[in-house]
Amino acid sequence: KLRTFGSNTDQTQVVDALPGKGISGYYYLTKRPVMEGSERVVVEVRDRYRPDRVLRRESKGRGGDYEIDYDQGTILFKEPISSHDSDHNPIYVVASYESQSEGEKYYVYGGRGAFRVTDRLEIGATGVTEEKAIGNYHLLGTDLTLRLPRKTVLKAEFAQTRGVFEEDGLFSWHSDQGWSATLESEPLEKLRVSGYYRALGDHFLNISAADVSRGTTKYGVDTTYQVRPDTHLRVRFFDEQDNLNHITHRLVAVGGQTKFKKTKLEAEISNESSSESYVPLTTSRTPFDISQETPRDLTAAKLGLETEL
Secondary structure, eight states: OEEEEEEEESEEEEEEEEEOOSBSOOEEOSSOSBOTTOOEEEEEEEOSSOTTSEEEEEEEOBTTTEEEETTTTEEEESSOBOSBOTTOOBEEEEEEEEEEOSSOOEEEEEEEEEEEOSSSEEEEEEEEEEEETTEEEEEEEEEEEEEETTTEEEEEEEEEEEEEEEETTEEEEEEEEEEEEEEEEEEETTEEEEEEEEEEOTTOOOTTOTTOOTTEEEEEEEEEEEEETTEEEEEEEEEEEETTTTEEEEEEEEEEEEEETTEEEEEEEEEEEEOOOOOOSSSTTTTOOOTTTSOSEEEEEEEEEEEOO
8 A cells, every 4th residue: 555645835734732621712722823624623531640542532523512713723612621531531622733824835745655465464654754944844654563363463663753843942953763562462362461662762753643752761561351251350550751851650550340230349459659850831741741640659449339229
């Protein structure tokens, strides 16, 4: 499979992630004016432990769900957007749109190719270049998908970017790399295992991915064992390191859930720890900074009972 595109335009793509505020609006976009009809608005519920992990996603439609002022760059919803759900997971408004600049037109072009080597192995490559007045942005990547027995799927990706950064009031160009790997498997009939690893350089920049935090190393494992059709045990572990802001965050949790008739019982024991560090308002962690919410060291037990009367 081969795909390619090219455009000569004075428009640029922008992706904004705006935390829900418990109100209908206004939610202010970072660039304006917005090209009419170019926006895609999605409300996402993200994991409170890992904001880069999307739990639920709901697309919104203009007119039925929200109104937008293209000149002012504001969105007003018909209903309030909560800041958190009932499980204290944060909610974000993610808007992807195009904004018109006042400068001259530039070229944006790229392509993607994928080759299925065998029924189990597929490799691909992606390249994108966006020309700018101060220089050209580049993204090059290669990926691999390997399917093995026992419903095992391994995905690996490597990418290199070149982008501009503002440091001490000056703009400078940097190149850096990023690695990512995920594994999902059912080694036993009732056992499911998933794991991930991601390492991004301090100057890695993907302008289309709002939740990619540069300068971070993240890895974790999630295991579920089904004891009976209505009973399962779960073990979770993750470790995250933010090299730019000198922050660490770790979680280990063991729990289970069972159902009988109209009653559901769940229990969990966890240990969560993080390092304390000052994070400025403008940072690589914006807008998914949870450093003020993570505990320095916490051991907790949770017991839940739900029944239908």
